[in-house]
Amino acid sequence: MHETDSMVMEFSVPNTLESEIDELITHYPEKRSVTLMALHALQAHFGFVSDAGIEWIAQKLDQTPLAVLELVTFYPMFSREPLGKFHFRICRTLSCALNGSEKIYWALCEQLGLDKNVHKRQTTPDGRFTVEFVECLACCNKGPVLFLNEDFHENMTEESVSKLLTICNGDNSSERKGTGK
């Protein structure tokens, strides 16, 4: 067990994950350089960045919890609440909007029983699906585009997003798909 496990008693990071972060630290002159990578790793494992996760990273990387929290709240890819196993992020910036990203969002919301008029992040009551609009995903000539967890999908239609949902619904594994974990 690593030293930081005993510092944050109620929060446990698997030794394999902590070892990955320890290895990353060896590549940089300062521990804080690893902060974003550590946050991504914790979010990929736990599905979100909790207060305890922030405390753990702060202790691990010799920072204040506030410094870590500032990063978490600045970058929209981090979530402070649990995300669904399947996380859809749909680009709503100009090129994708002109090519129908709103229809993709509406189709997803309708099929998942979510409110299509709510434009902030929504998660289904069973916790399996999270849907949200995001800004430009840097593939503007292939819109509408979306991320399903860490997998990128381009030229989406209402039909193709329904097919993605069907695949998700048939996946009963406990792992988050496309996170590389």
Ligand code: FES
């Ligand atoms: S506008 Fe959608 S990827 Fe740039």
